[in-house]
Amino acid sequence: MWYVEPDLQDLDISDPGEFEEGPSEFNLELRDLLRRHFEKFDRFDGESYNWLAHYLVFDQAHELDEFWSAKNVLDDLAKLRSRLREADDIIDRLPVPVGDAFRIGALNRSGLLAGDGTVDDSDGRSQERLEQTPYWQAYMAQDKFFKKVHLFLDLIEDAEEKAKEGEPVGKKAIEAWRLVEACVGLCERHPGTIDVPKAMNESGPFYRFLSDIFELFEIEELPTSSYRSWKRYVGR
Missing domain, CATH: 1.10.150 (DNA polymerase; domain 1)
Structure with a gap:
């Protein structure tokens, strides 16, 4: 009997058992x-x-x-550019207390707060533990991304040039x-x-x-x- 054992370093593929919710x-x-x-x-x-x-x-x-439809891909990239710009504009015009709610929410959802709302830092590693929590990582990721989003918009231009090279799909299934x-x-x-x-x-x-x-x-x-x-x- 064979056992299928993948080489996860060679394949960019996740272990089917690594998700808490299990297989779809x-x-x-x-x-x-x-x-x-x-x-x-x-x-x-x-x-x-x-x-x-x-x-x-x-x-x-x-x-x-x-194989891809150059037109469809170019249309999608144009939508991506437009929506990223819109998202960036929305984040910029949020009232400061509302924008700060992202940070506070990530802290509250970290699971590190005690009942009195403080974090135990007796070992001096509370920040390190916070940085390992998913919600804090999500907050920091969006913060870093939108600070550089104008550079990513430049990269979309490169993607558009590549999109034009797609093998025409036509009516192929x-x-x-x-x-x-x-x-x-x-x-x-x-x-x-x-x-x-x-x-x-x-x-x-x-x-x-x-x-x-x-x-x-x-x-x-x-x-x-x-x-x-x-x-x-x-x-x-």
């Missing part, structure tokens, strides 16, 4: 779907299905990232291709499980797997035509 409902559905299609091969233990789901979502989001690519990669990384066919019709293990995945990800294109077009333009 979608990830749980995906995990169960993968179990249905792969458990007959007796290759993975229970925890490995969480990782398989995690990998598939990561791959689907990052595959074929050279890019989201379907990304999902096909992710599913093919998953199967190829685990030989002896679901074979990736050279051609696909409406039968076979890979077709059934891809059909269920398309339904879960709410991809409207047909798995067969998506696989054929992926194979023609992208596939190996």
